[in-house]
Amino acid sequence: MRRLRWWFLAPSRTVMLLLFLAPLAIILAYSFESRGAYGGISLPWNIESYLRFGDPLYLAILWRSVWIAAVSTLGCLLLGFPLALYISRAGTRKNLFLSLVILPFWTSFLIRTYAWMFLLRDTGLVNTLLEKFGLIHNPLPLLYNDGAVVLGLVYSYLPFMVLPIYAALERLDVSLLEAAADLGARPWAALRHVTIPLCAPGIWAGAILVFIPCLGAYLTPDLLGGGKSVMVGNLIQNQFTTSRDWPFGSAISLALMAIVMLMLWASAKRSGENLL
Amino acid sequence: MRHKSAVSEPGAILELREVTKQFPTHRAVNRISLRVARGEFFSLLGPSGCGKTTTLRLVAGFEDPTSGEILLNGASIRHLKPYQRNVSTVFQNYALFPHLTVRENVEFGLRRRGENECARRVAEVLELVELAGKEARRPSEISGGERQRVALARSLVLAPDVLLLDEPLAALDPNLRKQVRAELKQIQRSVGITFLFVTHDQEEALAMSDRLAVMHAGELEQAGTPEDVYLRPRTRFVASFLGALNWIGEVGVRPEATRIARSEMEAGERARRATVTRSTFLGNCFHIEAQLENGQTVVAEVSRLAGPFATEESVLVWWRDEDELRFP
Amino acid sequence: MRQRGLVLSIYALGTYAFLHLPLLILAAFSFNQSRFTVWEGFSLRWYQAALHDAQLLEASWNSLIIALVATLFSTVIGTLCAYGLWKRTSRWLAGSLYLSLVTPEIVTGISLLAFYEWIFRYLRVQLGMHTVILAHISFSIAFVVIVVMARLGTMDGHLEEAALDLGANEWQAFRYVTLPLILSAVIAAALLAFTVSFDDYVITSLVAGVDSETLPMVIYAIARRGVNPVLNAISALIVFGFGSLILISERLRAR
Numbered sequence: 001m002r003r004l005r006w007w008f009l010a011p012s013r014t015v016m017l018l019l020f021l022a023p024l025a026i027i028l029a030y031s032f033e034s035r036g037a038y039g040g041i042s043l044p045w046n047i048e049s050y051l052r053f054g055d056p057l058y059l060a061i062l063w064r065s066v067w068i069a070a071v072s073t074l075g076c077l078l079l080g081f082p083l084a085l086y087i088s089r090a091g092t093r094k095n096l097f098l099s100l101v102i103l104p105f106w107t108s109f110l111i112r113t114y115a116w117m118f119l120l121r122d123t124g125l126v127n128t129l130l131e132k133f134g135l136i137h138n139p140l141p142l143l144y145n146d147g148a149v150v151l152g153l154v155y156s157y158l159p160f161m162v163l164p165i166y167a168a169l170e171r172l173d174v175s176l177l178e179a180a181a182d183l184g185a186r187p188w189a190a191l192r193h194v195t196i197p198l199c200a201p202g203i204w205a206g207a208i209l210v211f212i213p214c215l216g217a218y219l220t221p222d223l224l225g226g227g228k229s230v231m232v233g234n235l236i237q238n239q240f241t242t243s244r245d246w247p248f249g250s251a252i253s254l255a256l257m258a259i260v261m262l263m264l265w266a267s268a269k270r271s272g273e274n275l276l
Numbered sequence: 277m278r279h280k281s282a283v284s285e286p287g288a289i290l291e292l293r294e295v296t297k298q299f300p301t302h303r304a305v306n307r308i309s310l311r312v313a314r315g316e317f318f319s320l321l322g323p324s325g326c327g328k329t330t331t332l333r334l335v336a337g338f339e340d341p342t343s344g345e346i347l348l349n350g351a352s353i354r355h356l357k358p359y360q361r362n363v364s365t366v367f368q369n370y371a372l373f374p375h376l377t378v379r380e381n382v383e384f385g386l387r388r389r390g391e392n393e394c395a396r397r398v399a400e401v402l403e404l405v406e407l408a409g410k411e412a413r414r415p416s417e418i419s420g421g422e423r424q425r426v427a428l429a430r431s432l433v434l435a436p437d438v439l440l441l442d443e444p445l446a447a448l449d450p451n452l453r454k455q456v457r458a459e460l461k462q463i464q465r466s467v468g469i470t471f472l473f474v475t476h477d478q479e480e481a482l483a484m485s486d487r488l489a490v491m492h493a494g495e496l497e498q499a500g501t502p503e504d505v506y507l508r509p510r511t512r513f514v515a516s517f518l519g520a521l522n523w524i525g526e527v528g529v530r531p532e533a534t535r536i537a538r539s540e541m542e543a544g545e546r547a548r549r550a551t552v553t554r555s556t557f558l559g560n561c562f563h564i565e566a567q568l569e570n571g572q573t574v575v576a577e578v579s580r581l582a583g584p585f586a587t588e589e590s591v592l593v594w595w596r597d598e599d600e601l602r603f604p
Numbered sequence: 605m606r607q608r609g610l611v612l613s614i615y616a617l618g619t620y621a622f623l624h625l626p627l628l629i630l631a632a633f634s635f636n637q638s639r640f641t642v643w644e645g646f647s648l649r650w651y652q653a654a655l656h657d658a659q660l661l662e663a664s665w666n667s668l669i670i671a672l673v674a675t676l677f678s679t680v681i682g683t684l685c686a687y688g689l690w691k692r693t694s695r696w697l698a699g700s701l702y703l704s705l706v707t708p709e710i711v712t713g714i715s716l717l718a719f720y721e722w723i724f725r726y727l728r729v730q731l732g733m734h735t736v737i738l739a740h741i742s743f744s745i746a747f748v749v750i751v752v753m754a755r756l757g758t759m760d761g762h763l764e765e766a767a768l769d770l771g772a773n774e775w776q777a778f779r780y781v782t783l784p785l786i787l788s789a790v791i792a793a794a795l796l797a798f799t800v801s802f803d804d805y806v807i808t809s810l811v812a813g814v815d816s817e818t819l820p821m822v823i824y825a826i827a828r829r830g831v832n833p834v835l836n837a838i839s840a841l842i843v844f845g846f847g848s849l850i851l852i853s854e855r856l857r858a859r
Contacts, residue, residue: 004774005688009697012685012745016700019742023715026722079619086616099854104623106796106850108803110820111839114827115626118633118641121831125629128641158623216708218806223827233710240714240810250718253711260706338765358768365769371762375784384780385770430770 024257031250049251058235058252065231068146068221069214072153073161076210077203079154080161084202085195087162088169098166105159113223116152117143120224144226152220157213161206168202169195201271208267212260232256288350289314289470290335290363290438295344297330304330306494307344312438312472312487317464319473319481322491323517328474331491332440335472336365348437359388364431365440369447370423372415378402378426379411385434401433404463421452428463438470445480457484478518482506490514512603521601522574524548524593533599534576536564536585537592547594550574552585566593627843634836650837660822660838667819670733671802674740678801679794681741682748683786687778689749690756701746712743713810720811731813739811740804744797751796751857755789756782788856795853799846 032045052058087097104112119125120142127139142148172195180190196203218233225231232252239249290312297305305327312318320328333339335346337358346354353361364385372381379398386394402408405425415423424444431439444460445453461484464471475481481488482502489499490513498510509515512528521528536552537543550566553573562578564585574593578585585591634651638644654660689698704712716739720731759782767777783790805820812821819838826835 004778005691008684008688009694011681012688012701012749013697015681015742015745016697016704019716019719019738020704020712021700023712023719026719027711027715030718079622082612082615083619086612089612095858099851100620101623102854103847103850104627106799107627107843107846108799108820108839110803110805110823110827111630111842112627114823114831114835114839115630117827118630118831118836119626123641124831125633125641155622155626158619212706213708216710218708218710219824223824233708236710236714237810240717246718249714253714256708257711260708261703264706336765336769338768357773358765359771359773363769365766367762367766369760369762371760371766373763373766373781384767384772388771388776434770 027250027253030246031254033247035245035247049247050255052248052251053255061230061235062232064146065215065233068149068153068231069211069217072150072157072214073207073211075150075154076158076161077207080158080206081165081203083158084162084165084169087166088172098163101159101162105156109156109219112156113152113220116148116155116224120148120151143224144228146225148224149217149221149231152224153214153217156220157210160209160213164205164209165199165202168199168205172198204267204270208263212263215259216256287313289316289348290472291345291347291350292331292335293345293347295331295334295346296342297327297334297339298342303494305334305341308491308494308496310489310496310499312470315468315470317461317471317473317484317486319475319485319488320491321475321478321481321488321517324476326491327494328476328491329442332365332442332472332474335438336363336440337361362434362436363438363440364434364436365442366424366427366431366444368443370415370427370444372423372426372430374415376414377411378407378413378415378418381415381426382430382433384430389434397433401429404432404467405429420448421456424448424456428460432463432467432469436469438472441471441473443475444473445475445477453480460484482518490517492517509601510603515601515603520575522576523572524568524574524595525570526602528601528603529574529595529599530601531563531575532577533595534574535594536566536576536578536582537594538589540592543592543594544596545594546597546600547592550591550593552587552589552591554587555585557584566591568593627839630836631840631843634833634840636833636836639833650833651841653834654837654841657834659817660819660834663817663819663822666733666816667802670736670740670808670816670818671798673737674744674801675794675798677737677741678744678748678797679790682745682793682797683752683790685745686749686752686756687782690753701749704743705746705750709804709806713739713807716742716807717810731811731816733813733816735811735813736808736816736818739807740801743804743807744800747796747800748790748793751793752786752789755786755857759785792853792856795849795856799849803846 031049032047034044034046034048053062083101087094087101090097117124121127122139122141122143124142126142127136130136130140176194176198177190180194181187185193215231216233217231218237221231221234222237236249236252236256239245239252243249288311292308292310295305295308296303308327308331320331322328330339334341337353337356337360341354345352348361348363373384376384379402382398382401383394386397391397398411399408402411405428407422407425407429410418410422415426418426424447427444445456448456457480473481473484485502487499487501488505490497490505492511492513498505498514500508505514506518509518515521515528520531522531522534535543537547540547548568550568552564552566554563554565556563556565557580559580561580562582562584564576564578565573566576567573576593633641633643635646635648636643637647637649685697685701688694716735720735724730763781763785764777767781768774772780803820805818805824808818809821809824812818819842823835823838826832
């Protein structure tokens with residue numbers, strides 16, 4: 001039994017070690033080196049790359065990323081909680097409604113982002129319609145700003161919010177709500193004092209699951225934010241391509257990973273269980 | 277099949293010597309020794325968590341003993357994998373393969389052995405458990421009782437040295453249970469295979485077993501024939517687990533051996549004064565509850581013919597010498 | 605109560621519209637005669653243009669090859685891994701799979717790029733299809749493991765014991781009992797891995813070589829220049845293709 005299990009795990013161990021952990025170790029090493037003359041890497045070991053985080057320019061980008069991720073998470077919560085509540089009360093059509101939430105998530109990320117470019121650009125559907133109904137005379141600048149980025153992120157990661165909240169609502173004991181109603185709680189009061197506190201773990205899990213990918217987003221700010229809305233992901237990409245400053249790019253990557261892991265650790269402590 | 281050593285006890289097909297199983301959190305089985313004779317119906321009886329299922333799993337090979345020795349036909353099987361041991365298990369939930377038909381379930385073991393006469397042997401064993409005609413059904417398409425018989429057939433077809441049964445009747449509804457009990461015993465008699473039967477139901481164990489062993493907290497308390505263990509329990513636990521017991525002073529007396537008399541003439545030597553506190557008519561007998569002068573309550577099963585007793589009536593509670601159970 | 609139910613329904617309907625309308629509108633306009641956002645009649649001209657674009661076809665072919673090979677490997681590796689972890693978990697392996705799932709794509713991409721460049725100092729190879737395929741295998745294993753694990757979690761552990769008990773060795777117990785029972789989940793996982801691999805842009809663009817331009821890379825390049833009706837047609841095709849794969853996958857997972 002033990003021997004078979006070893007053989008079964010060997011391929012995945014090899015792949016994870018070589019193609020995931022080793023690359024992370026490489027950028028860990030790079031982050032302590034310096035940028036070479038032609039964009040390469042050179043010794044000696046130092047922590048210069050990490051010191052550059054203090055630069056107000058980079059602090060501003062980090063802050064902006066956190067802020068955009070937070071607003072997107074809030075947006076997902078505002079749309080996701082009522083939707084999860086609605087699905088949990090849908091009776092026999094629950095699975096269908098749930099699939100309708102998951103389905104767009106698995107269709108191409110790139111194309112879903114592109115769809116918003118199609119809708120929001122100056123000659124896009126939204127502006128065309130508004131002009132047609134005479135509501136505006138000049139197209140609104142809907143695309144290539146922070147608002148478009150937040151919209152794209154909410155659209156992309158909404159399922160991450162809905163699923164854990166729905167799971168929490170499903171675990172909720174219906175008799176508790178009946179008891180609350182029996183004790184004279186009006187529906188809104190029952191929602192506020194019974195439903196929401198009891199599915200707080202689901203809400204937290206959803207918030208973490210949305211916040212993490214939003215913080216590390218690259219494609220959405222790149223396409224919907226144009227050049228203006230730079231987030232951490234774009235900064236990292238830039239260091240590895242245009243600027244060719246790999247040590248600094250590595251250092252930012254590790255800082256991003258550190259934030260992600262810190263959040264996961266905190267949420268695991270909160271709920272006392274792992275997500276996998 | 278496997279090499280046999282000369283140390284084998286004549287007649288013992290399965291032997292456990294000082295077997296211990298230590299789990300990280302607790303010791304499930306503590307130095308158990310027992311012998312099961314060839315062709316015997318042997319039960320392991322005890323409350324849940326007493327280690328009886330772990331003992332069964334040790335014999336099947338799903339768990340490795342921490343220490344001790346397990347011998348099958350006199351040869352150690354301690355280091356053999358489950359598929360190398362000629363024992364077979366009927367699981368509590370039957371563990372039938374849901375993707376295979378009844379026939380394929382029964383064939384499974386034979387195919388793994390590469391046997392040729394699959395069809396004939398499968399037909400025979402399905403006949404034995406009265407499942408002929410249901411070969412093409414899937415486990416989800418047959419009843420609970422039928423599933424139990426498929427599980428039995430699947431193991432019996434391999435002609436194991438010992439058949440291990442883990443509470444096979446627990447999942448059946450109570451009405452069916454008594455009937456299946458008789459069928460199981462009948463099948464065991466006709467195939468002559470040794471059964472090691474795990475149960476927490478003392479009535480089941482008493483009714484079916486040639487011999488039984490009572491387990492408690494990982495230890496084997498007593499082994500013997502049903503009469504032996506019921507009439508001459510060696511410990512208080514065995515006595516009270518196998519049936520109701522009255523404590524009169526330091527001795528135990530079973531309710532059916534507890535007698536009630538109106539006068540000293542009727543009572544024997546061992547008698548105590550008591551007052552009837554409740555009398556319940558149960559059809560074939562009366563359940564009489566009486567309080568002794570020292571405050572202890574005793575229950576007596578009294579023949580219907582011995583007549584009703586009124587509450588508050590002063591009586592004598594007596595018992596015969598040989599019905600007395602004494603413990604060290 | 606009823607009124608509140610109505611409010612909730614309208615809200616949910618609005619959210620569903622938000623989730624689905626953008627792609628539906630995009631798909632509808634892919635049949636538009638005009639290249640502008642004004643409906644001028646039904647036409648398949650953008651589809652024709654897409655199907656006659658050599659660069660698009662080559663990129664689609666590359667994507668297909670990469671996704672098929674990566675799916676094959678990640679499904680096999682991931683299924684074996686899920687089974688091994690189901691038997692007894694391995695902290696660091698489960699942990700690194702989990703971590704690979706939450707690592708931002710851009711970080712996975714640049715770390716792989718840095719790793720490959722480092723290897724290339726010692727080996728005379730270059731970025732190309734092989735580096736893309738390896739990257740895809742690595743990030744899709746975790747998806748496979750999750751789907752297969754979920755199915756294993758619902759399986760009765762006694763079934764394998766019963767198989768061993770009836771004389772099957774460990775491999776036979778897996779081959780004849782466990783694998784048939786999890787097969788639909790394995791196929792679902794493969795379909796999922798395929799879509800994840802076929803769709804990836806961020807990691808792929810970083811580790812691709814000159815000969816390995818994929819469809820998402822071409823789509824990105826076009827989208828970067830602005831909206832293009834040919835791209836609308838490609839999008840509609842991909843959304844339809846992916847949608848079908850995912851629906852099949854969901855069906856199989858629920859079985």
